[in-house]
Amino acid sequence: MVTVDQDRCCASGQCVLVAPEVFDQREEDGIVVLLVAEPESGLLPRVREAATLCPAAAIVLEEVAS
Template sequence: MKVTVDEDKCCGAGQCVLLAPEVFDQRDDDGIVVLLDAEPREPLQASVREAADVCPAAAIRLSTP
């Protein structure tokens, strides 16, 4: 799985960080998503998929390498 984020779309809701803190973080100044791991291991992929599904701004994209 390959993860990309569109910082311009991100609204800073933080659901991704709550669901997959090993993969996502937020900037302190404005809450915009920070991608920590663009290719998460299998055990993390279910939570990353859920984070992408619940993202209110659709700022997280998933693809297969």
């Protein structure tokens, strides 16, 4: 499951560049918008990368062991 903290977001847009299927930005201020809270497994590497690249640490990926 992916969560975002819009209060921490600094609108750098790195998440949208890495995983546009999962993240977007509000037009008025560039703050992150989560499109998919539970992305398919094929997108998880890019979601991890987006979380790593986020300068505000506003993205959290909680992976559940199966």
